[in-house]
Amino acid sequence: MLSRVYCASTIGVDARLIEVEVNRSGGLPKYFLVGLPDRAVSESKDRIDAALKNADAFFPRGRITVNLAPADLPKEGSAFDLPIAVSLLAVSEQVKTEKLEKSLILGELALDGKLRPVKGVLPMAVEAKERGLKYIILPEENGPEAGVVDGIDVLPFKDLREVMNWFEDERTKEPLIIDPKNLFSKNGKAEVLDFEDVRGQENVKRALEVAAAGGHNVIMVGPPGSGKTMMARRLPTILPPLTLDEALETTKIHSVAGILESGKSLVTHRPFRSPHHTVSDVALVGGGSIPMPGEISMAHNGVLFLDELPEFKRSALEVMRQPLEDGNVSISRARMSVNYPSRIMLVASMNPSPTGDWYDPDDESGSTHMQMQRYLNKISGPMLDRIDLHVDVEKVSFDELSNKNKGENSTSIRERVIEAREIQDRRFMGISGVYCNAQMNTKMARKICRIDEAGEQMLKKAMNTLGLSARAFDRILKVSRTIADLDRSEGILSNHIAEAIQYRSLDREGWLG
Incomplete structure (x- = not known):
């Protein structure tokens, strides 16, 4: 008998959907975990076994093969505990539901069945939404993080027993709803430094x-x-x-x-x-x-x-x-x-x-x-x-x-x-990719940061008399453009150039005296 549930793994700041496949067949009891698991994933069997017993469930007997697909992608972390446990429950018919195919499941299991938070939940929730999944099942502490993603039902749980009850009756848990705009208004005055x-x-x-x-x-x-x-x-x-x-x-x-x-x-x-x-x-x-x-x-x-x-x-x-x-x-x-x-x-x-x-x-x-x-x-x-x-x-x-x-x-x-x-x-x-003056490249700086004749003469004199390095030239142009923006000036004036020159002290020859 075969069961399949979905979880996710992070690659950089993005996530990749992972299929947790569990196959149960006859024969002597044996447990295989394949798909490039790391040490934390490989040790999940004992945690899952204890958590199932403390949730009044049982670890299925027989030859059990757990495959984490795609098999060529390294799997690391403890977020695979809960999806493997749920897939074991499904393959042993302790959980019967069609919601498995529509759910992303994440979470680390404690030995008593409680769910512990995991890393990388936000990119995983974004990936689940983009892949068309309807639910995301995860630890209670991770709920607010996933809740900012609109278009998917976020269901935070305390323990494995609550998860099993929800699969039997979805009315036992209401989806978590969070409005990101309210978060900014609540936290808008948190600075204590001034x-x-x-x-x-x-x-x-x-x-x-x-x-x-x-x-x-x-x-x-x-x-x-x-x-x-x-x-x-x-x-x-x-x-x-x-x-x-x-x-x-x-x-x-x-x-x-x-x-x-x-x-x-x-x-x-x-x-x-x-x-x-x-x-x-x-x-x-x-x-x-x-x-x-x-x-x-x-x-x-x-x-x-x-x-x-x-x-x-x-x-x-x-x-x-x-x-x-x-x-x-x-x-x-x-x-x-x-x-x-x-x-x-x-x-x-x-x-x-x-x-x-x-x-x-x-x-x-x-x-x-x-x-x-x-x-x-x-x-x-x-x-x-x-x-x-x-x-x-x-x-x-x-x-x-x-x-x-x-x-x-x-x-x-x-x-x-x-x-x-x-x-x-x-x-x-x-x-694309330019949001402020500092991000201008040399070509953009020469085009946008045009200076008048007085400013050009001042910059030339500074380069010669103060011994400013060649690399200081573009920096002075960008900084003078910012100073002009603070003054609401369309053009870069000589006083803007003069102030920008002051901010290149380490480029001056003999700055130590």
Whole structure:
């Protein structure tokens, strides 16, 4: 006798439908599990056996063959427990229903029959809808995550007994209904960080506003205690709110990575990831024997903050170059190739020297000019080439720290950022893959970022007298276009060029003094 149910497995941030086929025949009791299962899937038999007994069911006797098709696709994780159990119930006629052919079944089984949550439910629910299935049966904690997918009945259960009862009588469980728009309204004011808490540093806050308005990568250079980390953590509060499509993209990645909070439906705020400088190459960009997303993908549509950038391994920084340029991480293995989106804002910080202070020729205890240059050289030129704004951060004076007047709040800054992004939305309408000024290629930048004669002369003088590198040219054009958008100016004026030039300090020859 043969039974068949459906479950799913994730590949990258997408899912693939898996058929769980169980064949029962006569002979001595024997259990075979085939179809490239990993260790967790292979160990499912004992969990299923105990769960069936505690749900007042029994493990079928005879020669049992379980096939996970397609057989050439590796299967990993514990989400196959429940579909295998249900298929065993069907093949032994403990469950008789036509709903099996219309259902996607997911879940890990505890020994007492309770259902435990699994990873990657959102992309699996999307795949089930696209394949025309009517129901998705899953653990209660995963219900809200799948509930944001419209067009399929989401049925969350506590244990195996509830699942068996529903197959006998579907009136025992009502489908879960969630409106994604309500999730945004409920979570719209969850930020507890605000730029009004930052004393002084008006030039740095202005630079971060420009970065947020144009989607530019930024590096802050300054001594310890000057507020670099404090301001970086507040950057997501001035970025435009996530759209529904962006929220779904981000939630898919967090779901596959297993970092989505239990019972949460959507990621409704832009992510902020801050890995330690000891992070490995694979942890940063993704990979592994079974590919998983890295920090750069988990920050998709948000901010990746690399504190003390020169302390990161050179190899880890270098593997970020392609994802930063393409907005996508491609991981190839012998059996498969997966892609993870990585459209992020990179925010980095660093001290100006190994001792933490700026170069001072009169300070014998400070770092020498050569030591500072060696420290800076830990960051490669191609890596700096992908950072649009270089911002010098000075120490905050006592008068600024003791000032009781609050700074401008994040809400006011965000309004200007949103207005500038709306201008860019109209500018890049119909251009695939370009949503903000930072994503323009060289050809687009030369066409869109036209400057007048005064601005051209100023840029020429800056290139010659300040020793700006050639790679700074396009970056200055893009940043000046963003500054003009914040000023609601159709053209790029000389004052926009002048401000953009200030944000290329690490390109200047002799910037150390």
